[in-house]
Amino acid sequence: MVSYDELTPPERALWDAFPDGRRLDLRTGTPEADHVRGGGRWGAERTVRAAVIAALLLGANTTQSGAVGSLRLAGARITGPLNLSGAQIGHSLWLEECWFEESVDLFAASTQTLSLIGSRLPGLNAGSSRIEGRLDLRRCVMDRGPVSQFHGKVTVVLLIHAHVAGEVLLSGAEITAPGGWAVSAGGMVSEGGVFFRDGFVAHGGVRMRGAQLPGGLFMRGARLESPGPDGVALAVDNVVASSLNFSGGFTANGTVRLRGAQISDSLSFEGAVLNGAPDGEGPVLLGMLLQAVDFDFTLARPPAGAVDLRGARVSYLHDSRQSWPDVVELDGFVYGTIKVDEAGERREAAVRREPVADRVEWIRRSSGYSPQPYEQLASWYRSVGHDDDARRVLLAKQRHRRRTLPPANRVWGLLLDLTVGYGYRPWLAGLWLVVLTLLGTLAFDAHTPSPMKPGEGGPFQPLVYTLDLLIPIGGLGQRTAWYWTQDSLQWLAYLLIGCGWVLTTTFIAGMTRTLQKN
Template sequence: MLSYDELTSPERELWDAFPEGRRVDLRTGAPGDDRVTEGGRWGRERTVRATVIAALLLNANAARQGTVACLRLAGARVSGHLNLAGAQVAHALWLEECWFEEGVDLSGASARSIAITGSRVPGLEAGMVRVDGRLDLRRSRLERGPASPFHRRATALSLINAHVSGAVNLGGAEIAAPGEWAVSAGGLVAEGGVYCQDGFVAHGEVRLMGAQLPGGLHMRGALLESPAPRGAVLALDNAAASTLDFSGGFTAGGTVRLRGAQVTDRLTFEGAVLNGPPGGGPALVAMMAQAADFDLTLARPPSGTVDLRGAQVSYLHDGDHSWPDVVELDGFVYGSIRAGGTGRRREAVGHRDSVARRVAWIRRSPGYSPQPYEQLAGWYRKAGHDDDARRVLLAKQRHRRRILHPAARAWGHLLDATVGYGYRPWLAGVWLLALTLLGTLSFAAHSPEPVKRDEGAPFHPLVYTLDLLIPIGNLGQRTAWYWPEAGMQGLAYLLVAFGWVLTTAVIAGVTRALQKN
């Protein structure tokens, strides 16, 4: 138990100010002396023991009637380990530009608003903490501390299964745990959201797996680097948030992992840079993720793969720099696409170059999968562009042909050249016209023999050719004449075979057009 006589001069000042909530400022006013980076040199006149702070927060000096007790301290060197694990802290804590010799332990504590701003802290353990107000760590530098009971790996900031009624504000903070976990906040519930903006930097992995963020995660302009060995700098697996904002120059030097994340409103990477791990690996993994609005208009193409397998979004925004060389799209479902080119130029849905770009986008997927083609064709149909949908489905058949055995590939090439796999039925008409011209000119240069002399209609090359090519009906020519030359008779048989195939294709094409397929 502390006695007043044992307190140093700055501690007595803090002790006396606490019941009335007055701020104690130990800064000298000289910029060089007040820099937190120089806190290790601060002397006894600016030192407050962590045990004194803990004692005040645990009612060692009761509040006076008509006042609200609050611990407000600035410019202090905090000696010793500030241990409030499991405590019921009934007073707000506000520390500004303080230098901590050792880490802070708030694990399992219940507290009102906590603010440690502009300070240097060698590890903040706040697993399972309950904060009725906000948790404010703006402009602070948190460094890697020792391993905690909640996880074996060292971390700079632990918020595992914490519950914050207000916001978690990390604006301008620097969290340093290179190659380790900079932030470990699996299961965090932050009703007011998490804000990592205004120059936020993390050296190490930021883990928010399974976090519940009704107020969203805001990382506009943040810098994440020095990934863990697995290569991830941000892990939001199975997290639920209203908004995930990685825009305005957000830069990731490792994998951004959103596997199974659910975003009720906007997921945006507008103007972001996704570099991927230094040793290679995916830049973005969003398998099974869900979002209402997904903006991937990046500042430059990702250096690693983008994995969207099984993801579902209502609106997809992409641009010239959105996609790397390899994109995983199998199972990716979207309701609408808006594409922005240079100068935010929007592409017109249904243009041929639009279809070509979209097909090239799908071709970035390794291997062959029919679903991305079917998804894109379905989107064009919903937009009323049936011709574009057929172009996509034709591209699907051509891609599929690559994985077939040689005989099937040869047959596929024949179908493609003659009728475009049924998606270009007009090709059959072109072939019919060309074969009609070929037959007419060939038969006109030779003389056939009548089947029965002095019977039947006179020979007419054009009508004879049409009689061979059109399998339905009889124009009276093919049964009345035959060719003694084997070559001409072979040509006649060939025209009959092509006539069956091409006429069937024309009928199928007309039926497909009438059905608006």
């Protein structure tokens, strides 16, 4: 137990200030001398042992009647380990611009508001802790990591399964864990929201898988300079949050994982930069099975790697021409409305009459063929009353599918395409019929055939004869009444009969497919 008699002058001042919550400020007022990165050189007049802080928080100096005790200290060099693991702390801890010799351990502790604003410390272990106020780590510099590690990787800020009643504030902080986790907060609950804004920088990954964030996650302007394990810059898989904000210059040098995330309001990447891992491996965004109401993907520039949105569901999709990379996985991606950002103006893509070819090209950036993205896009066009555009999309789907078929099926598909556009362009059959009718009429009009039965039947009529050859059902009486002695014209007649059967068959097949889909 710490004895008052063995305390140093700054420790006695802190001891005396604690009962009524007065702040002890040991700073000199000179910016150069007070810079926290040089705190290791501060002398005895600014040094406080971590054991003294722990003793006060655990009740070594009884709070005065009518006052609220709290530990408020600024500009101190804190030596030794601050170990409060498992402690029940009934006082707030407020430290500003302090330099810690060793990491802070609050594993499984229960405490009030914890503030380490602008301080420099090796790391913080607050896993499984319960903080009834806020956790404030704004402008902190942390660069060595706590003793405990996560899955064998260096972890500087450990918040796994922590429960914070207020906000978690890391805005302006700089955390360094090359190849490890700068922040590991899987399963954390933060009722007031998590804030990584105003210049937050992480050299290493940020992991928040399965976190419960009813107050949201805000990383506007944050920079994830290097990835953590497996090239992951940010892992928020299976997070449940009101909103996720990665806007305003948010930069990720590594994969951003959102697999299975459930966002009740908005997911925003407006103005973000997704560079992916330095080696170029893996997607820049893995958003499989995510759910959100509003998904803003208007990036500052095209992503440096693939975007995977397979199985994702959103109500509103906002994008722009520079939103999508060369590879986009969209199988199972469902959206209600598409809004396009262009020159700072957002309008529904259908209202702007965005070229269908641009959207089809977006779908074809997938690594393979899948019918669902085409069906989804066509369904959206139909929902906004653009049935012609929907048919164009479905025609593009059939053409894409044809490339995956065996050679014989590709030939049949090509015939369907050329003759009736797979049923989505039935007027093509009429056009072919007109061309073939004109060809036959001109060819047969220049010659006279021989009658099957001389002296019987009406005169030869080239137009009616041609139509009789092209129409496979019924008959107009001309085809059976005349024959050709010239081989070339007889073969032309056979060709027209064959074309008539092909046109009729493909027209029926194409129209059947269209009626089934619609």
